[in-house]
Amino acid sequence: MSQPAAVRSAPDVLVVDGVVRRFGDLTAVDGVSFHIAPGETYGLLGPNGAGKTTTISIIAGLLAADAGEVTVAGERMGPQAVAPKRHIGLVPQDLAIYPELSARENLAFFGRLQGMRGSALSDRVAEVLELLGLSDRAKGPTKEFSGGMKRRLNIGIGLLHHPRLLILDEPTVGVDPQSRNAILESVEALSVEGMAVLYTTHYMEEAERLCDRIGIIDSGTLQAEGTRDDLLRLTAEADTVRLSGSAIGPEVSAALRALPHVERVDAGPHELTLLVHDAPARVAEVVTTASAAGMALTGVEISRPDLESVFLHLTGRALRD
């Protein structure tokens, strides 16, 4: 409402339009479209194998799309494109740093490839080292770094050259809680600077905390897209109920599905996840039905609608594996 006109009409930094990518018989990305405005953080939330990395690889010009089109800062992206790559900073899911080089050398190397030179480069390298909390470890070879330090450097290389679009592919996987928090904070700071951020994750808390808008991706398709509140409305206020225990046979799921207020049932080996309307009033019925069908219950948990319930609502499966 109160946004200045210039910001509101600023052209999108990224436009993804109907992108398709196949690997043999598998369609890893199946007609994905979305866009990101300057200063906006967009989350791609989806489980393993959803197609997040494939989508990002196409956006970063590492992979060719079989159909569709990606535009970065108004320029058409592709594996042979050079100009649009100036505007992106990629933080790959797997570490992408040279173990024999120091943190400073890693940053300077990629900075030079991005066209930075001289004191502009060395000042920025020092600044990013400071930002990453790596200033005192700038000189040693990165093969001696801890996992968290490598992750932080991996991110630093991506944002060194002030890209207009920063792409982060699950940057917190396998990171201790402290480094994770540091990473999340630095991403929050970036969008304040006006950088557009594309952030993939399968942690809904990260998506909820960081992202202005979220796209839920599964099996290569965007299932839904919007702000957190937009997405929560999709579940029509159904709560998530988790039943933990054992002896979770198909008859348990079937019995629960037959209940009128139960919308979805996803069975894991030690856990049942359900979407239940008006859960507090219905949970007793749910529990008795489950044990009557043979389940040995050890715990019950009700949570307010969250992105997890949205994912369950959309796909019939729990987000967590």
Add this chain to the structure above:
Amino acid sequence: MSHLLTMTLSDLRQRIRDKSVLLFAFVVPLALMGVFNLIFGTSQDLDLQPVTVAVSTPADDPLASVVPDVLDGLDETDGGVAVTVLELPSDEVSEAVDDGRAALGIEVPAGFGAAVSEGEDVAVTVSEGESSVETAIALSVVDGALARLHAQSVTVGAAAAAGVPPDELEAVAAEVASGGPAFTVVPGEAATQQLSPAAALVAGQTGLFLLFTVSFGVLGLIEERQNGTLARLRSMPMASWLIVAAKALVSFVLGIVATTVLLTVGGAMFDVDFGSPVPVGVIVVSVVLAATSVMFLVVRVARTAEQASVAASIVALVLGIGGGAFTPISASGALGTLLDLNPIAAFMRGLGITSGGGGLTDITVPVMIMLGFAVVMVVLSRVIPDRGVVS
């Protein structure tokens, strides 16, 4: 251009820190040369004794005279053996060995020349008294000469079958009979075009380890993939072929430096002069291009990093040994042609020519072989589909 330079310099810096390339490029080959140097040194201190060889040859058989000729020539070569040839009638040869007048007896049978010209097998009888290093040397030289004669005779036979006029055949036969060094690979080449054993050792080890050295540059592509940095490089604002070009340049630089150092240091160790710098430089550049190119094929064909480095080692050993890195290898016919097309063999031939005083125009053939090899490898690596290491 600046992208290419940035990547090449950064890569070279990592290679140097990583040390294994230094090991393969300089330390191991120089150590090996040092070991061989010691062995050579002691064998020269051995002080070979003069030896007498009793030889019988049929009269009017110019081909048979090759045997006494090569024996006579033995003391002319460095570290050679002084051989006295005792020409005797055939029935006295074994007698001479028995009573100690000669250490070795060689009977060339009647009809030898004719049989050889027909390409038929013919037995030369050898009787040996007390065997010694000297008789072993004499025997091996005769053996080599005979093997070569036989190879030549097969060629002559083939030429005859192909309708070469008889008088030209005789010219070929005469050329063979006129002797020349026992181990000449290509008929008609002068003795000065062969490397001395010490020079061959330096050049051979240099060629062999060059193949290992260049593999470090190109196989760096696989390392980039393992580091995850290949994806990052491909997201940089530059043409993607520059990534591969930088690796080739790294290989090339490493190869040039290693080859130059090894030829210089090895040459000094063995007191070998490879000839004037310009033609030697052209040969070095050509062999480094050839060696680098074959590694691109390896990277292309291999499925995994392990496969690639094993394949690179195999290629290095096959080309190196086939090229004569340890001991000269020659063959006739198709196999011989194949061996001649080996860039390491061409490298050694080229150095043989320059060490004998040859200039730029004299090394055209070996240089063309090396460059042709490089072109074929690059074309092949473009044509062959990628099996997954680089994409």
